[in-house]
Every structure is written in C-alpha cells, then in structure tokens.
Amino acid sequence: MRIVIAGAGEMGSHLAKMLSGNTHDITIIDSDPKLLADVAGAADVITVEGDSTTFAALRKASVRKCDLFIAVNHIENDNVVAAMLAKQLGAKKSIARIDNNEYLEPNNKEIFINMGIDYLFYPEKVAAQEVINLLGHTSTTEYVDFSNGRLSLVVFRLDATSSLIGQELFRAAEDGVELSYRTVAISRAGQTIIARSDEHFMEDDTVYIIARQDAVKEVMEFSGHTNVAIKNMMILGGSRIGVRIATELQEEMNIKLIDYNADKAYKLAEMLDKTLIINEDGRHIEAMLEENLNNMDAFVAVTGRSETNILASMFAKRMGVKKVIAEVENLDYIDLAESIGIDTIINKKLITASNIFRFTMATDVQAIKYLTGSEAEVLEFIVRPNSPATKASIKELRLPPDTIIGGVVRGDKVFIASGNMELHAYDRVVVFSMPQSISKIGYYFN
Template sequence: MPARVGGTLAENLVGENNDITVVDTNGERLRTLQDKFDLRVVQGHGSHPRVLREAGADDADMLVAVTSSDETNMVACQVAYSLFNTPNRIARIRSPDYVRDADKLFHSDAVPIDHLIAPEQLVIDNIYRLIEYPGALQVVNFAEGKVSLAVVKAYYGGPLIGNALSTMREHMPHIDTRVAAIFRHDRPIRPQGSTIVEAGDEVFFIAASQHIRAVMSELQRLEKPYKRIMLVGGGNIGAGLARRLEKDYSVKLIERNQQRAAELAEKLQNTIVFFGDASDQELLAEEHIDQVDLFIAVTNDDEANIMSAMLAKRMGAKKVMVLIQRRAYVDLVQGSVIDIAISPQQATISALLSHVRKADIVGVSSLRAA
C-alpha cells in the first residue's frame, strides 16, 4: 500500500475491530504506521506469494491492493485468489486502457478482482457532478443516483439565512430533506430544528437528487449554469473531463507538453487544445480568461494547480477548482481564493470504504476533515 491511500485506509479501519496487516516495500513508512496504529506490518512486494503468506493471506477475509502499480495490484489479486483463496479482492487500477475493458478483464475467469477502484474516473465523476450543480462544494450520489448528499456554503440572499432550520419545511412543504451536519468556522456543530443558519456555514444536506437545486436555493442565490470551461492538464483526468464536457459546454484545454497537446487536439472532437503554461498571463489574457465561468486545474503538480488557479481568479475567472494530492492542502486552500479543492485520495478512500466495511452499509463517502 502507498503511504497516502493505504495509510489512510488503515487509519479508518484499525479502530473498528479489524485485524489489519499492511504490506509495503518501504520499511520506514511501515514503522511510522506501526508507531501510530495497532496493526501488523510486513516489508516486501505485495504481489510475491512469500510476502502474502507472511502477511496472513491464507486466512484473510479480504485483500486490498492499492500500490501505485496497476500490474502489481492485479498480480496480488491473482496470487491471493489462486494460492490462498482469499474471498474478497479489491484493486486500484488507474490506467484507462485497463478500466475501459474492465468488464472483460476483471472477473473470476480472468483477473480475479471483485471490486475495481479507478481514482481518475472517480475524480472525473466528482467534478462533473459539481459542474451540474453550480454553487455546491461537494455532491455525492447514493442509491444509484436517486439520492444525493450536497455540501453548500450559506450566503446572504438565501431565504434560510438568519432563520432556524425548522423553517425549511415551511418554505418547501413538498420536499423531504435532512440537514446532516453544519461546519461553522471550521468546527462541526450538531444541527437541530432550532439551529440558526448563519452566512458562511457549510451545510451538509440529503435530498432526492431532483430536489438538490431547490434546497440549495434556500441557502444561497442559485448560480447560473456554467457555459465556458477552461481545463489545465491533459493527463487522464483532464482528457477524460474534456471528452465528457465537450458535447454540452465550450471547453478549452491547456497542456504544457507539446506532444501530448498535439495528441489531444486530434482525439478530442470539440475541445480547443493549447500548448502552453497556464501560469502565463499573456496566454490567459489572449484566451479571455475573464469570460471563463469555471477554471479547473488538474495537473499532477499541486503547487502549479494552486498558483494557476489563483492567477486565473485574479484575472477574472468566475470560479476556480483545483486537484490537490496532498491531504493537508485541501482544507487549507478551499474557501480562500480557491473555490473548490478536489482530493483524489478522499474519493479513493470513500470508494474503498464502501466495499471494505461490513454490515448493511451500501455507500460511504469521506466528506470533510474535522
């Protein structure tokens, strides 16, 4: 397991009466985990039979393979299935080439993976939902998309601001919604009917997906739908987003690798692709950044994403969104000049927990660090 995903998953599960064993090639990383949590560690390659045997694969209920190598994760699941008959096998698979043919590749008669976690696709889905609901900080679907949990910042102009939560039913008698949590000044408070909603509160609510916009309108003036979107980064996420958005939106994409930019220009149907640096003020000005409704930076460089988004916002982009790998950065930047910070790690952990946790849980989402 890599430090970010494997360590965070272990942290979430170790306190729930689970016997956790973490396998990694990095001994120092393992010692740090063992010092912090009550778990076993084994140093070695997670796809090697000897290492898996030492880790207790012969009587394990589940194997979760989340290394940075798709191939290692696939082999680990194959070894666990063939040699140890491990009943449940979960793997993180990043490459679109594998994900595209997942139904044919990953089953008991081929590569025996029960549940596939594709981080890039999770991020694309997450960003797409936020584009569907302008003004939301986060939207998570449950029950096959019929029910959603949304996170919205309360602003002056929303009818509920300055009023008790109980008045929401008076305003919307035919809509069933529940406020699950409120964050005020970065601290959670338990919502009750008498709780007064204040401007600046982050409100977490659950409703039927078709009613999300109506509930949002109680907390802020609804934003106009996005039309013009600028993407930065032509990797798996940027290319996947462009492909998904270009039918319904005006999309521009900036890629700093000339060869990759040329490839994307050929592959994408209606996206305008530029070779250049998103921190280049002249380029942004030439492409009318002041007319962009949403600027999304999704390169693999956190600092580059943050700086280009801050520049875009200063030059007139209406809203900016950034991809951030480092967990500590997410809450640090969101709500400042950066409107929304997207964490691939958070999305991956949520998906993993949905499969790993037992009982009658059908969906789990990691929403905000307390």
Template sequence: MRVIVIGAGEVGRSIAANLADSNEVVVIERDSEIVEELTYSLDVLSIAGDGTSLEILEEAGVEDADIVIASTDNDETNLVACGTAKTVSDAFTIARVKKTNLLDTWRRTKGAFGVDFMVGSDLLTAHAIVRIAGLPGAHDADVFAGGAVRMAEFEIAAESPIAGETIREADRFDSLTFAAIFREGEVTIPRGDTRIRAEDRLVVIGSPESVQEFATELYPAEARDGTDEVVIVGGSEIGFQTAKLFEDHGLKPRLVEQDHDRARELAEELPKTTVMESDATDAEFLSREHVDEADLLVATLESDQKNLLVSLLAERLGVDRSVAIVESPDYVDLFEAVGVDVAINPREETAEEITRFTREGEAENVAMLESDLAEVVEFEVDGDSLLVGRSIQEAMAELPECVVVGAITRDGAHITPRGDTRVEAGDHVVVFLATEVLDDVLDKI
C-alpha cells in the first residue's frame, strides 16, 4: 500500500515509522533538515516541500496513492492538503484537526473538505482521559468486541497485593488473561512461574467485570472512593471536552480557568460543571477550595510546566489521582517518574488513532501500547486461520513466543482462552503481540 504522510512533526514521524515496515511510505515536509534526517532514520521516501501544493503531491505519486494522511500542526493546511489530493487522486484521505467545530462540520457531511476520515486530537485526548479515569490505577485502557472485552495496563506498586507473586498465584480471576509485562523497556510474556515485580507494567485482557475486579484488588482505596469528585484545571479545548464527557457520564466536575472571558464562556456551555475563575497554580486557592477532597485532578493547561506544577501541588494536598496533559513526548516518562499518576501526550494519541485506522483492513480494532512497542489486536477468524480446528496450545506452537490470545467472543459471549480452548470460524479473537511480528502473525491468523 502506498501512503503519503504530510508533515513530519511528532505525529507524522510516528505514523511514518509505524507504517514503513509493511507499506511504501512517502513523507512530505517543509523543513529540509528534517527531510534529510528522515532519509537516514526511516525506510521512507522524503520530499521537501509544501503538502498543499499539487506539484509536490504529484511528485510524491499522489495519483497512485492508497492513503493520504495530513498530519501537520495546522488544521487549515491539513484540510487544503486533503482537498488538493482529491482533485487528482482517489486516495483515502485522513486529516488531523484540533478544532472541534471542524470535526462537527465534517461529521454532518462525511467527505466534507475532501476528507474521508477526520481525527479530532483534543476530543480524542479527552476520551482517553475519561476512559482511564473510570478504571482505578490504569495507565492505559481500551475496549474490544463491542464492549465484551477490556484491555488495561497497570503499574505494580511495591505495596501491591500481587507484587512478588507468580502469575499462577495471581491468576484468581474468572475471566482474565495476564497478557504481558513491560519491564525495563522490554516485553515479557508471562508464564505460570513468572514472578511479578514492583514497577512492572502489567497488561491484562478479559471481561469488563474481571478487569474492574482486578483493578479494585490492586487499588482498593481508589475503587472504594470512586471517581465522583473530579477537578479539571485549565479551560483549554481538551479541558472543556473532558468536562463535557464527564457530564455525559452523570458527574458534576469542577473546572478552574484563570481567564475571565473563557471562564464565563465555559460556565455557559457546561451546565453541570462548576467553573471557578482563578490561578490553579496558587496553592492557597487549591487548599481553600478543598481540592484535596478530589478523587481525580486533570491538568489541561497549555503549558507542560504548569501542568506538572499543578499535578504535584494536588498530590501534596492529597488528591487521590492525577492525570496531566504533556505536549512534549520526551516529558511523559519524567512526569510519571516524579509523581504524576498518568501523563497523556495528545500527539501520541493522535498518531496511534491514525495508525490504528490504517490497519483496520487487517483487524477489527487495534490498541497500541508503550509507544507502539506492542499491540492488542481484535480480528474475526475465518476458515483459513491457523487457529481453527486445533487447540490454542497447538496453534501457539507455530507462532512467535511474543503472542498471547487474550480473549475470545462467540455470538457476543466472552470466552476465557486456555490451552485446550478451540477457536471456531466467526469468533472474534483479541490477541496481544509485539509490534515487530504484527504483519507475520496477521498473515497466519
């Protein structure tokens, strides 16, 4: 498949890297220094130029392209690039936008602006915040098979009840699979005698009830308190969309915004949210407003430094859990290392969503973990699959060791896979695997 990626910032570079192994990728970028660097670092064709220019698009081979992805930091540039590509090509166009009103317009008339699929980065980030907030202690979470299967990633604390246990000892949940452990930057597929260590990132796949039960055992205090009291700091578009989603879930969040006009606008648009006009980096204000009573604080200011400061102040006051937006991907690990519970990078979320969409021809759904070190993939099994007609144990013998069948759904019912479980044609299977073996495995199963 020929893919043209316009813009080689953090989003475009990540998309190009994810797709380069199994596709013919062309990257268009204005900055000639970045173009030169990409030529040596990725297996892509890099072209210096303006992605809205028909001449540059034709140089990139847009007439023969299957997909055109406009991923610059400018919404209007992305829309024009997609529209220009459509004048000479039947390629499927994908545009990244921040402005939610553009996303709303596109949803009313699919194909508007010459865009076949639009990704709203701010709304996407808000959904990620709310999804994680609903599961105590989770660093990542996603759903599969129409909600019948849930995947979550948890960091194991030293005081965790399963720290020091083997997988066999920890496996006391009816519908749960321990799919993988991320340890010191590497993927480990756990066996029965694998011992769980503090600071491991543990990936589990199972029914929503079993994953929730597992989270409750790991983080009993958070589960007991729930996530009823939410404080959002920053009236950015991400902050607004997050508050709106929490309202849709029946909550009444509090939102802190310093700018008078923006605070007034938010108060009018969020009927169930209490909007407070103040500087949220003011420790006295946070104490006076009893922010320490919050179950969750979400920092969505437009500055990484301020988001870090607010999160750490909240942690010191006694907030149960903090989530911070981090614009620089290099700071994500730093934020979590110094005490922020979950750090979310909007550009990374956007890159993952676009990459996920480009793979939907191979799979029903895809979740990317640890900056695409591994993936959880859902697919419908056909009669030619390696899985059909044999037990999972037999099938796994012909697949790489870094593959785990995490869950099966048959006619909407959840099945917990075990070694003697047999998969039938038409089943939906959710599999954990290292990204490096993705293409090889999907060809077989």
C-alpha cells in the first residue's frame, strides 16, 4: 500500500516507523528538514520537504497515486485542509487528526465526508474514554470491549493473593463443555508469551483474558484485587484529556483538578462548575498532601510531561491511592512506569496507531487495539464467505504460532474459541497476535 503521512512530529514519525515495517511504501511531508532527517534515519521512508496544505508539496509526494493519506500535523486546521486537498488530488482514502469534539457530532461529520475526508480521529477523546472505562473496572490495567461488549479483553497484573498463581496458562474446553473465558497471553519481564504451552502463572505476570460478558466479574476476581467504587478523584493536568474526564464524571464523583498555570486554572474553573480547580504544582509533595491526595480513590496524571506524570503517579501509589493512571507519551518510559507499580499507562501514539492501522489492512477489521506494555495487538475481524477460515477447524488452520483466536460472536451467540471449533461466514472473531504476524492474519479471514 502507498501511504502518505503529513506531519513528521511525534505522531507522524511513530506512524512512519510502525507502517514502514509492513511492506508499505511510505512518504512523509513536513516543512522542518530536521524532523524529516530524524524520521528517515529511523524508518524506510521517502521524505518531502514542504507545507502539506499546498498543492506543490502534495503533488511532489505523489498523493494522486496513494492509497491512504494521513494528516497528523500539529495544527488541526492544517490537517483538515491537507486531507481535503489530498482526496481531491486522487488519494483513495484520506483521514485527519483533529482536536475539536464538535467536528465529531453526527451532522458535522457528514459535512467533512462531503468534503472528501473519510475519517476524523481525536486521540485525546479516545484516551479520555479509555480512562473513564478503566475507572469502572479498577482491578484491571486495561479493559477492551468487542462486538458491543459481548466479548471483552480483561488485562490485570497478578497479585500474590491471586488464585491463578501456579496454574497452567492454557485452559482447554472439556468435551461438551463451553468455556466462558480463556487466557490468550501473559506478559512477563517485558516478554509476551502466547498461551500455547504448559507455562504457569507467576506473581506479577500481566494476564490477558478473553471473556464473555457473563464471565467478566469472575475473571476480575482472579487478579487478587477487588473492584473499588470511585468517589473521590484527583486529576493532575488541565489538558484536553483531563478536561474531558472531568466533564464526563463531575456529576458522579468529587473531582479535584490540579494545574500549575494560573490563567488556565481560572478558565477551567469557568468551564467545570462542579470540579474543584486548584492552581498548584503537582510535583510539590506537601501541596498534594494538603489537597488530601492520600484520601483519593483514583489519581489520573495527564500533564504534557511524561516525567511529571510518572513521578506524581508513583507518589500517589505510595500514598495508597487505589487506582493510578498516567499518560506516558515517551515510549521509552512505559516499561519504567509499569515497573514502579503504576496501574495503567495511556499513550496517544498507540491510541492513534490503533485507529489508523485498520485502514492499512485489506481484510474487514472492525477494531484493533495496541496493548500498552505488551508487544501484542488484539483485533476483531469479520469472516468473509469462502475464506480459508471457513474450511477447517481452528486447530487445522495452521495460524502463525504467535497468534491465537480468543472468541467468536455469531449472531446473538458468543463463544470462547477452542481448537475443534469451526468458523462460519460473517462470524466476528477476536484475535490476539504479535506484530510480525499481523499482515499474515488477514489471509485466513479474507
């Protein structure tokens, strides 16, 4: 696939690195030669120096021949203009990153479609929604719904009290007995292990389980942690993510939002009438204690600095806060953040990658989720008629060894996959896979 990326900043460079390793031809446009040089040194891409909102730069990048145009400039208006022009010049599909929720309202989205933009994505909104979802499942580190919640991926770290410790990962169905959940993988010491052997659970493993809706509560109990109702929450950082979380939840719980910028704090106080806004530096331990950090049920750090978010979250965890979530945009810091006990890490680059990657696949991918802290991804496919997946049982498909089918939704019925199961046309299939096999999986369902 020929892909053109407008914007060589953090988001654009991450996408270029990710997509260039999947047999795609990547061209990246930016007016900053240094950013282009950095990307070219890290990924196999063609660089075009210029303004992506101009016809000259777009033509130089051969947009008329591209299959996918992705606009991820820092300025929202530039993305809208670039994506619109690219589509008019011949790009088969054109998508743009935005920072304005108003654009996503149904009537407004139609206007952008008529302008030629196929898809708009707002990473901060998706990140905020992930946080809100996790606050309802405090014993998990990640929680992802598929097929409108009929199947869920539940992710948690094993506490010493977990009943799973010492048991085998792989749980096979007995004859005539349907499974309600299944472990698909674990992450241990930075390595992801697919559940295909006699590997046993160990303390501090991060466990990935696919479960039917009726089994989610049972699965969560395996973590050794109890679900906690969130009544008091502190948000560090008046970013778009922080504001959206507060806006959505301020009717349901007591929220304190901390921001060090006085002008921003005053503006936030006008916007969020039921959230207590505090103008303070979250790195000051005494100030945080004065604001009763130790009495909070949840702490969410979403400032623009990964270092600040990690340090503040580490302190919140030591103070006994039950659920701690941190935004860590520096990918090199994610393992560090998890190793010091932060419950959940969110990263806008990975969120954006999840939104965009499905556009690069020929198969009908309904959803794809990059899992923070793991090398793996989880995808939801629709099985097409007469595809290879319909012609043999799952165990006879010879899927790549680092790929596992977790669950299947067939009409109103939900199944946890087993080796003897046969897939039918139009089944929705949730697949857990390592990155190197993603491009191979589509063959089975296409």
